[in-house]
Amino acid sequence: xxxxxxxxxxxxxxxxxxxxxxxxxxxxxxxxxxxxxxxxxxxxxxxxxxxxxxxxxxxxxxxxxxxxxxxxxxxxxxxxxxxxxxxxxxxxxxxxxxxxxxxxxxxxxxxxxxxxxxxxxxxxxxxxxxxxxxxxxxxxxxxxxxxxxxxxxxxxxxxxxxxxxxxxxxxxxxxxxxxxxxxxxxxxxxxxxxxxxxxxxxxxxxxxxxxxxxxxxxxxxxxxxxxxxxxxxxxxxxxxxxxxxxxxxxxxxxxxxxxxxxxxxxxxxxxxxxxxxxxxxxxxxxxxxxxxxxxxxxxxxxxxxxxxxxxxxxxxxxxxxxxxxxxxxxxxxxxxxxxxxxxxxxxxxxxxxxxxxxxxxxxxxxxxxxxxxxxxxxxxxxxxxxxxxxxxxxxxxxxxxxxxxxxxxxxxxxxxxxxxxxxxxxxxxxxxxxxxxxxxxxxxxxxxxxxx
Numbered sequence: 001x002x003x004x005x006x007x008x009x010x011x012x013x014x015x016x017x018x019x020x021x022x023x024x025x026x027x028x029x030x031x032x033x034x035x036x037x038x039x040x041x042x043x044x045x046x047x048x049x050x051x052x053x054x055x056x057x058x059x060x061x062x063x064x065x066x067x068x069x070x071x072x073x074x075x076x077x078x079x080x081x082x083x084x085x086x087x088x089x090x091x092x093x094x095x096x097x098x099x100x101x102x103x104x105x106x107x108x109x110x111x112x113x114x115x116x117x118x119x120x121x122x123x124x125x126x127x128x129x130x131x132x133x134x135x136x137x138x139x140x141x142x143x144x145x146x147x148x149x150x151x152x153x154x155x156x157x158x159x160x161x162x163x164x165x166x167x168x169x170x171x172x173x174x175x176x177x178x179x180x181x182x183x184x185x186x187x188x189x190x191x192x193x194x195x196x197x198x199x200x201x202x203x204x205x206x207x208x209x210x211x212x213x214x215x216x217x218x219x220x221x222x223x224x225x226x227x228x229x230x231x232x233x234x235x236x237x238x239x240x241x242x243x244x245x246x247x248x249x250x251x252x253x254x255x256x257x258x259x260x261x262x263x264x265x266x267x268x269x270x271x272x273x274x275x276x277x278x279x280x281x282x283x284x285x286x287x288x289x290x291x292x293x294x295x296x297x298x299x300x301x302x303x304x305x306x307x308x309x310x311x312x313x314x315x316x317x318x319x320x321x322x323x324x325x326x327x328x329x330x331x332x333x334x335x336x337x338x339x340x341x342x343x344x345x346x347x348x349x350x351x352x353x354x355x356x357x358x359x360x361x362x363x364x365x366x367x368x369x370x371x372x373x374x375x376x377x378x379x380x381x382x383x384x385x386x387x388x389x390x391x392x393x394x395x396x397x398x399x400x401x402x403x404x405x406x407x408x409x410x411x412x413x414x415x416x417x418x419x420x421x422x423x424x425x426x427x428x429x430x431x432x433x434x435x436x437x438x439x440x441x442x443x444x445x446x447x448x449x450x451x452x
Contacts, residue, residue, distance in 0.1 A: 017133050018059060021045045022052045022066035022078065023094070028118075032065065032094075035122040039129065049073035053081060061089055062133060065116075068095035079112055090132050092116060176428050180410050180421075210246055211403055213331045218243035220327040220368075220375055221320075227367050230319070234291075238320040241292035245299060245328050247282055248275035260340035261332075273308050276300050295320035299328065304358045314361075322361040326352060326368050329359070334377055345377050387438050389426040394419045400439040 019041050021032050029045045036043055044059065046052035049072060055061070064082060068075040079091050096118035114128060221242035225235040249257060252275065256268055264272060276297045283293035298312060298321035305313030332338060333348035343351070349369055356362045385399075394417060402411040410428075411421070417440070429436050 017041045017062040019043050019129070020052060020055060020059075020061045020064045022047075022049070022064065022070075022075070024048060024067065024070040028067070035120075035125060036129065039126055041129075041133075049075075049078045052078055056082065056086065056089075061086070062136065063090040063092065063129065065092040065094050068093060088136070090114075090136060092129075094118060094120065173432065176424075176431065177404060177408055177410065180424060180428070210249075211401070211409060213335060214243050214246060215401070216375060216377065217245060217324075217327045217331050220330070220372065221323050223371055223374075224323050224327065224364065224368055225320070227371055228319070228323075228364065234320070237291045238295065238323055240289075241295040241299075241320055242324050242327055244279065244283070244292065244296060245324055247296065248277070248279035250282075251275070251278045260336070261338045263340070273300075277309055291318075291320070294318060295324060297321075299324045301325075302359045303361050306358075317361075319364075322364055326360055326365055330368075330372065331377075345372070385440060387440060389422060389429050389436055389438065392417055392422045392425070392438060392440070394422065396440040398439065399441045402436070402438060 019036060021029050021043060023029050024047050026047070029047070033043050033045065044055060046055055048070060052066070066075040066078055075093055075095070079093070082089055082091060091112045092114045093112045094116045113132065116125065218239050222235055222239035225238045252271060256271060259268065276299055280293045280297035283289040283296065295318050298310065298318050301307035301310065301312040301317045301321060303314060303317070305311055330348050330352060333343045333351055334345060336342040349372060352360060352365060353369065356365050396417045398411055398413050398415045398417070401409055401413050404410055425436060
């Protein structure tokens with residue numbers, strides 16, 4: 001069918017339906033042609049079944065109107081052939097004979113769609129044709145949509161299959177990390193501090209460099225809390241909360257983690273505003289972390305009350321949250337998280353001062369500005385040499401924390417390397433296809449030159 005094919009292909013170019021009129025009486029054909037001329041259709045005629053079949057072999061026909069009684073083959077035979085070769089073509093029987101047997105045969109063998117008698121009513125005939133063609137058009141479009149649905153489902157199945165493969169590969173990588181972490185847990189007797197750092201590494205898992213920033217942030221927050229004369233328990237809780245300030249980032253998509261804050265649109269900010277709430281929720285059920293979780297919830301509050309999520313201001317913001325806001329933004333400015341461009345420490349400090357009394361507590365910020373120069377923002381390891389796994393030897397000591405490609409902590413600074421650990425690191429390096437540069441302390445007997 002011409003216009004049905006166009007609908008099935010979803011083409012924009014309009015295609016007129018084609019109607020074939022079949023009758024051995026010339027005046028009937030002329031009368032039908034004149035009656036249907038008002039419709040937006042193409043009309044062709046045939047005076048016999050053989051002529052009609054020839055046309056059908058060479059033309060896409062949407063609807064046939066045929067007389068029953070004709071010399072040679074009759075309308076029933078024509079409709080039977082059309083039903084076999086072109087079942088989607090609409091078939092109307094038009095007869096002036098009350099031959100019930102022939103009509104029944106046309107219905108049963110030719111599977112006609114409509115039965116009309118002569119003389120016909122022009123208006124009703126046109127309405128019937130328009131309604132039938134419209135219905136057929138909708139059916140053709142529905143078939144196209146169903147075909148598209150099948151295609152999309154196939155694409156989805158292929159995507160799911162690919163996703164399952166990636167999940168399997170990622171799971172295997174995580175299992176390797178887990179085995180290394182188990183060893184670290186055993187050596188450190190599953191200490192509370194190591195658990196905190198593990199949670200921090202989860203927050204930094206998809207953001208390279210964030211783990212090192214978390215360590216620096218925690219140290220600065222601890223020093224600042226001590227300078228403020230806070231109780232030892234409060235200092236410890238602030239230190240731990242600062243280490244976990246990025247924990248809520250686990251709920252953000254990758255594209256948001258890699259986008260500078262100045263490029264965030266309204267939808268991005270709406271997602272990012274969930275970070276402190278997610279961080280609080282992650283720690284809510286952990287004994288001893290109640291105060292730290294409250295600090296994480298309030299870390300994006302502003303001193304002037306314009307922050308979120310609770311619009312707290314001034315001293316109504318927990319002191320720990322006011323400290324975390326300063327050290328977090330300081331490290332993020334240096335790392336380029338705000339503008340996409342890294343800042344020098346003096347530039348970052350100047351930006352904080354510019355926001356004093358708006359974003360930040362001015363009293364705490366003044367103390368921070370006096371203290372921050374004592375911290376090494378470059379995370380240098382002057383007393384270290386960098387070795388590949390095949391250069392490592394049992395008894396060497398890590399000079400820096402060892403991270404995976406995704407920023408996950410594998411081993412802590414000061415860890416003694418054993419032959420078993422070196423073998424596991426070599427296996428991880430081979431499996432991931434990434435060369436590990438391991439920083440070890442310079443010791444007597446180990447005279448390897450610095451690399452990188």
